[in-house]
Each structure stands twice: as C-alpha cells, then as structure tokens.
Amino acid sequence: MNQAWTDDEIKILRKYYRKHGAKFVAQKINRSADSIVLKAGQLGIHSKNLRKWELWEDKYLVRHHEDRTNASLARVLKRTLPSVMGRLKKLGLTKPVSHRWTEEQKELLRKYYPDRSISLEEISNKIGRSKYSLLLYAQYLGVSRPQHDHEWTKEEHQYLQKNFKKKTNKQLAADLGLSESAVNHYLNRHGMNRRPTPRKWTDEDINYLKANYKKIPTKEIAAKLMRNTDNVINHAGELGLSSGPAKLWTEEDKKYLSENYNKIPIENIAAFLGRTINAVTAFVVKHKLVSK
DSSP states (O other), rough: OOOOOHHHHHHHHHHHHHHHOOHHHHHHTOOOOOHHHHHHHHOOOOOOSSOOHHHHHHHHHHHHHTTOOHHHHHHHTTOOHHHHHHHHHHTOOOOOOOOOOOHHHHHHHHHHOOOOOOOOHHHHHHHHHHHHHHHHHHHTTTTOOOOOOOOOOHHHHHHHHHHHHTSSSSHHHHHHTOOOOHHHHHHHHTTTOOOOOOOOOHHHHHHHHHHBBBBOOHHHHHHHHHHHHHHHHHHHHHHHHHSOOOOOOOOHHHHEEEEEEEESOOOHHHHHOOHHEEEEEEHHHTTTSSSS
8 A cells, every 4th residue: 555645755855856856856755766756747746857748648648548558558658657647647537446346247248248249338338347447357367259340241342342432431331330440441451542553753753853852842843743742752762862761660560560450549559659650551551461
C-alpha cells in the first residue's frame, strides 16, 4: 500500500521539482522518482525540462483511456508511465480499482468468449466488465477466440473487385453488412488500390527535377511536369535529392507492424513507429507483410 504524502514532503516537492527534477526530490524525501513525477502531475507542478501536454494528446487519452493500458498509452505518446498516469488523474480519467472476478463471471467468459456470433460488447454487458478486461482475463484463462471476424466468400471477393473503384469503402461495407475497417483491410491485403498506375518518369522529367528541386517551389515543379506534389517529393527521395535519407525499416518495426496491423487502428501504429499513416500503408501493401 502506498505511503500517504505528508505536508512537509509536498512542500519539498513544490520547492525543488521545477528546477531540479524528480531524482533530486526523490533523494530528499526517500521516495521513488516515479512516485515524484506522478504526484507532481497530480498537483499540476511541471519541471522546466518536461514536455508540455498538447491538446491532441489529451484528446487521445480521452478517446483511448478505457480500451488501452496505461503502458500502451505511454508508448504511443512517447511519455513515461508516471507522466501518463498523472495526466489521466488531472483529466479525471482514472478508473476505479476492479473487483476480483467471480466464478460465475469466469464461467460466462469461458462460455461466450469463443463464440464469434456474440460481440465483445454483448459479452461485456452480460459479465459487467470492460472489453479490455475481457481480453486480458481470457488470455489469463487460456480461452481463445477465432482470429478473423469474417470468412470472406468468393462472391464477396468478386463483388469488391467489380465495385471498389465505383463506391466508397463505407458504401461497400454497408452493401456487404460488414464493418468499414474489415473492408479497408481486405482491399489492402488483396491489392485493390484505387490509385491509378503512375505515369513513368522520362529522362526529360528527371533532368528538370534534378535542376530545380529545392530551388523553386515543389508545386511549381509538379505543375510543370503535370504531376501531383507527392509524386514529385517521392521521386526526389528516390533520386537522393531530399534533405536526408529515408527512415529505414528495422526488423523490430516490421515485426510490430505485422503483429498489430489487423488488431489496432493504423493511426496508433503510425504514432508508435514515428511514421505517417501513408508510409505504414504503403509498406504493408508493397511488402505484403499481412497474411491473407
């Protein structure tokens, strides 16, 4: 059980934290640096060296504090765990301590969790636990759930091939009675890309790009060559005309992407890897990292 903070300890924290940081205060009052950071966050005291919280980060916490662990939030936001916990406390997003699972709840989980015809929301309501709690405890009990929500039929595949260039993913999902996310993933995995085949670069185009890149606005180059700016920037990178080398994909990056692409939103993966959503999607399609 955590030791309650005394008035004297809080005074020392207020006096030294801003200038000297958590480790200095920890030595003064014989507490861990993590507990210092957490308490400082609760009191709204910030070190001069700490990065300020941005509005988008607060919105991310509001959106995901119930379906992500604090450690996961910390990884995505590139912050320490105590920092995230302190911010959650300040925003009023802390969760009450969960009660132990009853034998009845465990039996219900064993009964319903493997059945894909019953959604996690329904199981959550039956048992009285959050979806995230279900996932964690099912893993603890060794109860598995089929990996795929939907087994795609030949007819559905043919329907997508025929219509994916004519309709939006939202419309396709409504027609098939599936989620938009399921349609997005399927189209990506099967190379159904709406982008037209890019026009080949001629020697004349390349010479013009080399002569003018970074000397005149990229939009002007794109207009001259009748291409979009992304196409110009990407080809400049391939030619080594960019300001710096492209960020290489490590084996750890590839493994994380392959393991999580169908499990968590792509914007979370992009944030964790420090890349754009387009970069992540392009890499998946190009290297076929996700199994069909």
